[in-house]
Amino acid sequence: MADASAPASTEVLRLAGVRKSFGVGTPREVEVLHGVDLVLQRGEFCALIGPSGSGKSTMLNLIGLLDRPTAGTLFIEGQDTRTLDDAALTRLRGRNIGFVFQHHHLIGAFTAAENVMMPLLLDRRRPDAAMRRIAEGLLDRVGLLPWKDSRVGNLSGGQQQRVAIARALAMYPPLVLADEPTGNLDTKSADGVFDLLREMNQTSRTTFLIVTHDPRLAQRCDRIIEVVDGRIVADGAVPAPRRIAAS
Amino acid sequence: MRNWLPFEWIAAIRFLRDGWMQTIFILAGVSMGVAVIVFMSALLTGIQANFLNRVLSAQAHLVLLPPDEVARPLRAMDGVIQDAVVQRPSQRIRSIDQWQTVLRQMQAMPEVAVATPVAAGGALAVRGEASRSITLTGVEPEGYFRIVKLPETIVAGQPRLTSEDIVIGTDLAVELGVGVGDKLRVTTATGRDATLTVTGLFDLGNRGVNERSTFVALRTAQSLLGLTGGVTSLQVSLHDPYAAEIMAQLAHGMAGIRADSWIRTNIQFFTAVNAQQTSNTVIRLSVGLSVALGIASVLVVSVVQRSREIGILRAMGARRGQILRVFLIQGGVLGLLGSIIGSAAGVGALVAWHASVRQADGSALFPLMIQPQLFVVTAVVASLTGVLAAMAPALRAARLDPVVAIRG
Ligand SMILES: Nc1ncnc2c1ncn2[C@@H]1O[C@H](COP(=O)(O)OP(=O)(O)O)[C@@H](O)[C@H]1O
Ligand SMILES: [Mg+2]
Numbered sequence: 343m344a345d346a347s348a349p350a351s352t353e354v355l356r357l358a359g360v361r362k363s364f365g366v367g368t369p370r371e372v373e374v375l376h377g378v379d380l381v382l383q384r385g386e387f388c389a390l391i392g393p394s395g396s397g398k399s400t401m402l403n404l405i406g407l408l409d410r411p412t413a414g415t416l417f418i419e420g421q422d423t424r425t426l427d428d429a430a431l432t433r434l435r436g437r438n439i440g441f442v443f444q445h446h447h448l449i450g451a452f453t454a455a456e457n458v459m460m461p462l463l464l465d466r467r468r469p470d471a472a473m474r475r476i477a478e479g480l481l482d483r484v485g486l487l488p489w490k491d492s493r494v495g496n497l498s499g500g501q502q503q504r505v506a507i508a509r510a511l512a513m514y515p516p517l518v519l520a521d522e523p524t525g526n527l528d529t530k531s532a533d534g535v536f537d538l539l540r541e542m543n544q545t546s547r548t549t550f551l552i553v554t555h556d557p558r559l560a561q562r563c564d565r566i567i568e569v570v571d572g573r574i575v576a577d578g579a580v581p582a583p584r585r586i587a588a589s
Numbered sequence: 590m591r592n593w594l595p596f597e598w599i600a601a602i603r604f605l606r607d608g609w610m611q612t613i614f615i616l617a618g619v620s621m622g623v624a625v626i627v628f629m630s631a632l633l634t635g636i637q638a639n640f641l642n643r644v645l646s647a648q649a650h651l652v653l654l655p656p657d658e659v660a661r662p663l664r665a666m667d668g669v670i671q672d673a674v675v676q677r678p679s680q681r682i683r684s685i686d687q688w689q690t691v692l693r694q695m696q697a698m699p700e701v702a703v704a705t706p707v708a709a710g711g712a713l714a715v716r717g718e719a720s721r722s723i724t725l726t727g728v729e730p731e732g733y734f735r736i737v738k739l740p741e742t743i744v745a746g747q748p749r750l751t752s753e754d755i756v757i758g759t760d761l762a763v764e765l766g767v768g769v770g771d772k773l774r775v776t777t778a779t780g781r782d783a784t785l786t787v788t789g790l791f792d793l794g795n796r797g798v799n800e801r802s803t804f805v806a807l808r809t810a811q812s813l814l815g816l817t818g819g820v821t822s823l824q825v826s827l828h829d830p831y832a833a834e835i836m837a838q839l840a841h842g843m844a845g846i847r848a849d850s851w852i853r854t855n856i857q858f859f860t861a862v863n864a865q866q867t868s869n870t871v872i873r874l875s876v877g878l879s880v881a882l883g884i885a886s887v888l889v890v891s892v893v894q895r896s897r898e899i900g901i902l903r904a905m906g907a908r909r910g911q912i913l914r915v916f917l918i919q920g921g922v923l924g925l926l927g928s929i930i931g932s933a934a935g936v937g938a939l940v941a942w943h944a945s946v947r948q949a950d951g952s953a954l955f956p957l958m959i960q961p962q963l964f965v966v967t968a969v970v971a972s973l974t975g976v977l978a979a980m981a982p983a984l985r986a987a988r989l990d991p992v993v994a995i996r997g
Contacts, residue, residue: 399996408904408991429908436906443995447901451600451607464906467595509905 353420354516354549355382355405360414362400362572374400375572377414384516385547387540389560392569398553401569402519405551407435419516436465440510440548442520442539447506448494454505455481455490461512480508484538500531507538511548518542520552524559536562597911600902601918608891615887616927622876623931623971628938631959633869637862639955641830644855646738647793649824650833653691653840654847655683682710684819691843695825700836702828705732706820708810714757714803715774716765723761723803725775727810736826739791739804745769746789750806755785758799759792775805779815880971881978884923888916888982892989899986900994913987920979921972928971932964 362375374397382388390398403409404416407423416423418438423431440461448457458477463469481487484504486497494502503523510518520539524532536559543550552563560566561580568576594602605612685691688706695704708727713720730750734740739756740748746769748756755773767773767787776782785805793799811817825840827833833850840848852859892899899912936959943957 403992406904408995432903432906432908435904441901441904443901447897447995449898449901451603460902461905463596463599464902464911468593469599513906 352384353381353417354384354386355380355551356415356417357381357405358415358417360401360404360411360416362397362404362409363412366412373412373572375404375411378572378574380567380574380577382517382549382551384549385543386565387543387550387563388552388565388567389563390551390553390567390569391555391557391560396569397572398569399521402521402551402553405517406439406441406519407431436461437513438515438517440513440515440518442503442506442510442518442523444522444525448502448509450493450495452494453491454486454494454497457494457505458508458512460509465513476512477508480511481505483542484508498531500527500534503527503531503535504538507535507542511542511546514546515548517549517551520550522553522555524554524556532556532559596907597914597918600915601922604891604895604915605919605922608894611887611891612923615883615923616930618883619880619923619927619971619975620931620934622880623928623967624935624938626873626876627932627935627963627967628942629869629872630963631935631939631957632942633865634960634963635955635958638958640858644851644858645830646741648851648854649736650827650830650851651825651836651840652849653685653695653823653825654821654849655685656847682814682816682821684816684821685823685846688820688823691846692823694843695823695840698836700827700829700832701825703732703735703824703826705729705736705824706807707733707822707824708807708814708816708820710777710810710814710816710821712775712777712803712813714761714765715776716767716771719765721761721764721800723757723775724801725777725810725813726802726804727807727814728804729807733824736824742791742793743789744792746787748791748804749788750804752806752809753786754788754806756789756791756804757787758802759790760796760799761801761803762787762790764800775803775813777813777815779813781813781815783809783813785809877970877974880924880927881974884920884975884978885981887923888920888979889985891919892916892982892986896986896989896994899989900991903989903991904995909987912989913983916983916986917976917979920975920977920983922975924971924973924975924978925968927975928964928968931971932967 357378357380360375360378360380361373363371363373365371378401390401392398400409404411407416407418418434421434423434426434448454449460452460455474455477458480459469459473462473462476466473478487478490481490484507486501486504486508489497489501494505497505503526507523510520518539523539524535527535539550539552540562542548552559554560563580565579566576567574692704692706695701706729710725712723712725714723728734728750730748734748743756744759746756750756755775757767757773762768765773769787769790771787772784773787774782774784791799793802805813807820811819814821825836827836830851833852837848837850837853840846899907902912903909939957939959
């Protein structure tokens with residue numbers, strides 16, 4: 343392979359001894375993550391699997407800087423996030439992390455193109471022509487350019503999830519987090535959305551961390567991380583032949 | 590999306606448009622409140638201004654008079670009151686001491702616009718068999734007519750006042766059967782009399798006044814009333830009519846002067862205005878409060894409805910301040926739009942009302958007074974009210990925990 347001789351690919355994310363408790367200081371205090379260590383490299387395409395309630399969403403929220411760990415450290419692009427205030431976390435999140443949720447979560451008052459533009463608009467405050475071009479380019483890549491001016495409420499579930507993927511990529515973030523992105527879709531749409539994520543990963547070298555319940559889809563990733571009861575119990579590369587067999 | 594608008598404005602306007610039912614209902618509510626306030630304020634201003642205008646064109650702001658003659662109880666040597674029944678002496682016609690000096694002092698004050706002497710007293714107007722008791726007012730026309738706009742009320746002849754002239758009201762003219770150019774004999778209690786020529790007839794819009802009031806030259810009145818060289822009052826108009834009370838106290842400080850301000854003589858009007866203004870303020874405050882509560886409740890609902898979207902926006906990099914402003918702007922826009930629609934509705938109602946309500950003779954009840962500053966103030970106050978009302982919902986939106994919002 344061409345990059346076998348290249349230096350080790352750079353680190354996008356590092357979790358060291360990350361713990362998360364809910365209800366701290368109350369009688370109902372409960373620790374959900376018990377010391378998680380994890381490193382993701384640039385361009386990795388990872389599945390995060392595990393039984394329901396094992397802490398996958400909690401982990402994604404911490405990585406996405408939507409929540410803070412109770413203990414441990416979390417680095418995004420080499421930056422320690424422990425000392426950052428809310429405004430700095432928001433900026434870091436907006437520029438480095440894209441989100442895709444199970445329920446598409448588009449903003450209904452805006453069109454498809456405007457939804458894709460939203461992260462750029464929030465970052466640069468006022469809309470401009472460059473933003474529009476980026477949004478339309480991304481919509482084109484997810485095959486929805488003809489729907490760019492449609493209200494998102496008028497799109498199908500699969501189409502909405504494609505818009506959400508385009509939106510997650512608007513800032514060209516190094517890391518995209520997807521929490522059960524195909525959980526709500528029929529098999530055919532789910533395959534389409536998954537293929538799209540894969541394609542985005544390969545063309546833009548964006549790191550993906552995808553929570554999924556679907557073993558078939560997990561097998562199509564490069565790496566599978568398994569969480570049980572708030573601990574990583576397995577973490578390994580998917581052998582290439584299995585990957586091919588799955589697809 | 591307009592290119593020049595920042596995110597907060599774009600999102601605020603989109604959210605308002607997206608929830609158009611709520612927006613229309615609350616706009617209707619805000620507009621109605623504003624319309625009531627505009628209508629009421631303009632009406633009150635019009636009525637007050639009309640009254641003041643009428644009063645101030647027929648009356649001096651300040652009238653300086655000789656002091657009352659005070660009766661003192663009769664006391665014996667040991668201080669015991671012997672005759673407790675004290676009678677006020679009858680007020681005979683008296684002149685102001687040193688009135689020329691007082692007049693000059695008044696005229697020298699920067700607050701004073703015009704100060705002019707008047708000699709007035711009762712008299713009898715006789716024409717053939719008919720006679721009527723009248724009030725004889727002797728004036729210096731150049732000064733007096735700048736205070737009381739008598740020339741504007743002349744309906745026949747002219748307001749000329751040489752020593753042989755008299756200007757009378759239309760009703761007196763009818764009762765005595767005289768017209769312009771006719772002679773009239775005027776006699777007074779002092780036994781003096783004079784034959785004067787009627788040079789003008791006025792109509793001051795009040796039958797009693799038109800029957801009793803007459804105007805002659807100052808000197809003529811002085812000689813008829815036996816006031817040689819004296820005057821009974823000094824009439825003063827001020828640059829600021831509302832300074833009248835203070836000026837009255839000032840004038841009172843000058844020895845031997847009693848001063849009546851127009852505010853004092855129209856005290857009932859001012860009491861009524863104050864009561865009206867108090868109730869007006871109470872109404873404004875309650876309308877403003879209910880408008881604010883309406884806006885706040887609509888936005889609270891909107892925040893709850895959009896909490897998921899707010900969480901997503903936060904995940905995509907929206908700062909707390911941006912979310913806060915999205916909702917503050919919605920409040921402000923609702924207030925502003927409501928005030929524009931409401932002002933238009935209020936003015937429309939006022940114009941319609943003004944056109945339909947007429948006096949017996951078909952003339953308007955009062956002049957329509959629509960001051961532009963009322964709308965500017967209304968718009969600013971309504972927008973601020975909207976922003977303030979949006980504060981609680983906006984803070985709630987800004988403080989939403991994105992994790993909870995997205996999961997919820
Ligand atoms: N805000 C919270 N307060 C209390 N417990 C929570 C909270 N969020 C998640 N949990 C608990 O943490 C555990 C892990 O939840 P989650 O991360 O959603 O699991 P998964 O996504 O793997 O299904 C669950 O037992 C859940 O009940
Ligand atoms: Mg989950």
